[in-house]
Amino acid sequence: AQSVTQPDIHITVSEGASLELRCNYSYGATPYLFWYVQSPGQGLQLLLKYFSGDTLVQGIKGFEAEFKRSQSSFNLRKPSVHWSDAAEYFCAVGAFTGGGNKLTFGTGTQLKVEL
């Protein structure tokens, strides 16, 4: 069974500081990996995804993530955080093959940005 672990429930960083949100996954085959951001009371916005190819993936809003198969990780990074980045971040693993699209989400990391 597939699973996702986000070890950090809350993270607080200062505006302008760098950010890394951790994500570890368990999946039987080559995973499709995603990072989503959710603002309070809102749906999910896709930040970036990894399907194959280059293991360093660039996303929107200056985010990037690196797929490391040996560590079963897909950590999200941003070199300089903005106050507007404060939100909940979800890592997800899944596949779009066949008739299913079962995305398994991590429990999320709440990011707080101090001005």
Added chain:
Amino acid sequence: GAVVSQHPSRVICKSGTSVKIECRSLDFQATTMFWYRQFPKQSLMLMATSNEGSKATYEQGVEKDKFLINHASLTLSTLTVTSAHPEDSSFYICSARERPGTEAFFGQGTRLTVV
């Protein structure tokens, strides 16, 4: 990216009544739509997968008679919470994809409060 719209964004209903939530794909035809439930400060849990023109596939533990899903057209799926109770209060999010192998896009979610 493609747009998925949910309506209403917030709804309050009395215990024992039913409430319908709509999920529409605005600029693409969605052969598959997914319904998730999110408890406060928790991750998203897949409730069911619906393919246009066929019965929804429910995840284990989800009551199909409680959560009625209809996907009658390629642009609309509905989730009806029947005989709602306060424990059904939650944030419900849908996602939709055009066809197998493609990305699913998320709606903005519906906050249901049962009083």
